[in-house]
Amino acid sequence: ETYETILVERKGRVGLITLNRPKALNALNTQLMNEVVAAATAFDRDPEIGCLVITGSEKAFAAGADIKEMQGNRFPDVYLDDWLGPWDRLGALRKPVIAAVAGFALGGGCELAMLCDVLLAADTAKFGQPEIKLGVIPGIGGSQRLTRAVGKAKAMELCLTGRMMGAEEAERAGLVSRIVPADQLLSEALATAETIAAMSAPAAIMMKESVNRAFETTLAEGVRFERRLFHAAFATADQKEGMTAFAEKRPPEFQNR
Ligand code: HXC
DSSP states (O other): OOOOSSSEEEETTEEEEEEEOOGTTBBHHHHHHHHHHHHHHHHHHHOOEEEEEOOOSSSSSOBBBOOOTTOOHHHHHHHTTTTTHHHHHHTTTOOOOEEEEOOEEEEEHHHHHHHHHHHEETTTTEEEEGGGTTTTOOOHHHHHHHHHHHHHHHHHHHHOOOOOOOOOHHHHSSSSSSSOOOGGHHHHHHHHHHHHTSSOOOHHHHHHHHHHHHSSHHHHHHHHHHHHHHHHHTHHHHHHHHHHHHTTSSOOSSSSS
């Protein structure tokens, strides 16, 4: 598969997708959307891959949807085309996805980062939902995921003013899992992804499903869902191996990974 707007690499059991439209600060046009979704779906189905990393450049993770491309859009066309619908498939991947964000993550760029499971930020990262300045609102979940991540007051303020927030504010607010120096962002993201990819794949997928359930249902239902998967984990060879290895004081050799 050849792509024009992204770079795709395998790093052992990690699938790396680098957004690559440097002249447009990785603005998310339709081609880039389709390529990211296709590459991520292929990694998700690949048994040799255990975790994905999506990153951008030093200057921009992504500066949002491509404004020049969408400028002339009209309602019936975008509605009938289900424009932006393919991004939902990214949120539906089964394997864990890490967003490694340096520089601008604005509009659709911030939303793309929030579609991922772990959000690592360089100290240079800047997050925002500036759609309001263009006379629109977010379109791939920004008003929903940002609000769940940082709470109503901060989400409202960010979305209504369009201001950017830096990495430290984003970490304090709970949007990012941690901040790393910009020159270590990719190596840290890959190391985290390798750690995840070395786990039992069924356990990692159950874990992702279970954490995501917290955003979809009540506490009682979420706990019940977790309990069912927890019990199911005892049907895997990796559970036997993980616990035997602990008892024998050696590292586990998971089969399903
Ligand atoms: C198209 C974009 C772009 C975008 C930047 N560029 N962002 N092109 N769509 N979202 C282009 C510029 O036009 C310019 O091209 C080049 O990238 C470099 O950008 P500059 O503005 O010159 O860089 P700088 O002065 O450093 O400013 C960086 C910036 C600014 C603050 C990030 O570019 C900016 O405000 N961009 C728009 C951010 C935004 O509003 N995003 C939300 C989009 S709406 P030329 O050819 O002039 O060199 C959205 C809706 C979500 O995302 C829907 C779901 C996907």
